[in-house]
Amino acid sequence: MRNPFAPGAGQRPPELAGRDKEVSAFEVVLERVARGRPERSLVLTGLRGVGKTVLLGELRSMAVKRGWGAGKVEARPDADLRRPLSAALHRAIRDLAVRHRAPDRVEAILGILKAFALRAAPDGAKLRDRWQPGIDVPAAQGRADSGDIEIDLVELFTDVAELAQDVGTGVALLIDEMQDLKPDDISALCAACHELSQLGAPLVVVGAGLPHLPAVLSASKSYSERLFRYVRIDRLSREDADRAVLAPVEREDAASRTRRWTRCSTRRVVIRTSSRPTARPPGTPRRPIRSPRWTSPWPLPRPTRSWPWASSAPDTSVRRPLNASISGRWPS
Numbered sequence: 001m002r003n004p005f006a007p008g009a010g011q012r013p014p015e016l017a018g019r020d021k022e023v024s025a026f027e028v029v030l031e032r033v034a035r036g037r038p039e040r041s042l043v044l045t046g047l048r049g050v051g052k053t054v055l056l057g058e059l060r061s062m063a064v065k066r067g068w069g070a071g072k073v074e075a076r077p078d079a080d081l082r083r084p085l086s087a088a089l090h091r092a093i094r095d096l097a098v099r100h101r102a103p104d105r106v107e108a109i110l111g112i113l114k115a116f117a118l119r120a121a122p123d124g125a126k127l128r129d130r131w132q133p134g135i136d137v138p139a140a141q142g143r144a145d146s147g148d149i150e151i152d153l154v155e156l157f158t159d160v161a162e163l164a165q166d167v168g169t170g171v172a173l174l175i176d177e178m179q180d181l182k183p184d185d186i187s188a189l190c191a192a193c194h195e196l197s198q199l200g201a202p203l204v205v206v207g208a209g210l211p212h213l214p215a216v217l218s219a220s221k222s223y224s225e226r227l228f229r230y231v232r233i234d235r236l237s238r239e240d241a242d243r244a245v246l247a248p249v250e251r252e253d254a255a256s257r258t259r260r261w262t263r264c265s266t267r268r269v270v271i272r273t274s275s276r277p278t279a280r281p282p283g284t285p286r287r288p289i290r291s292p293r294w295t296s297p298w299p300l301p302r303p304t305r306s307w308p309w310a311s312s313a314p315d316t317s318v319r320r321p322l323n324a325s326i327s328g329r330w331p332s
């Protein structure tokens, strides 16, 4: 019950260690974009388990704290971008609606979002197969509903960014596992970001993905290198790894346990996890995480013939080894 840690992929750790550089880079992005200055979006890349999802969550909270609208998408292989993107932008618009003074304007943008979302169903799909986006206003017509994802994204992003501009903030769209987006969606997303940055609209897309994500983006649009700033997320330094392990323990139990959790004991954690998100100290060998142990068929019956001091033959009907192929070696 008193375990201060939060195990699990994407769970916010009790102590977000070693990400100060990335956090302050994003602060600069938020500040500049809100002032209409040109700024490149961030793309976080790194191996699985280094802490990209957690950092993306942190960046989202930073945006929300500043009054921005923020929404997060988790891309899935072979899944269309429209549905998850509509849900994320719906969330962002709701964040902004709280501060917006003109409800009819918010409703107008929601209508455009609904029109965009309804395009997720193929033409001619039956009513029961159509996805209902859960937006409580009638769908608008003639905006973001062309069916061409590139045109629709530019129109939708521009309108949502204008809504944020009304309240003096912006919109942050966070896309996790970005490498899994379909090529058409990636290309449209890059084109929309390009257009928005030229307009100076306050909308930033922050992506996160595996190390080959920059190559995926470049293959889609050659200008993507100038559109995004790639930030490599790596293992934590030894000091940060210590902090990630020790700080939550110290907070939980300032007296007795802390004395037992020293830098020495964190070393074991650091080595066992080898790199995710903690670091292996330089020079120490990488220890493989062991596969589940082979379970011995213990208790085995005692071989009475070769061990004359055994007083009586054991009851092997209960203690016979599970592995039939070796059971013949034992007296029956």
Ligand SMILES: Nc1ncnc2c1ncn2[C@@H]1O[C@H](COP(=O)(O)OP(=O)(O)O)[C@@H](O)[C@H]1O
Pocket: 006, 007, 008, 009, 010, 011, 012, 013, 015, 016, 017, 018, 019, 046, 047, 048, 049, 050, 051, 052, 053, 054, 055, 244, 276, 277
């Ligand atoms: N900076 C950090 N400090 C402490 N723990 C972290 C940090 N970054 C990630 N973690 C922990 O590592 C685990 C994996 O993080 P996650 O964000 O899911 O990795 P990724 O998305 O890169 O696969 C999570 O349990 C998370 O709580």
Ligand SMILES: [Mg+2]
Pocket: 010, 052, 053, 054, 176
């Ligand atoms: Mg992740």
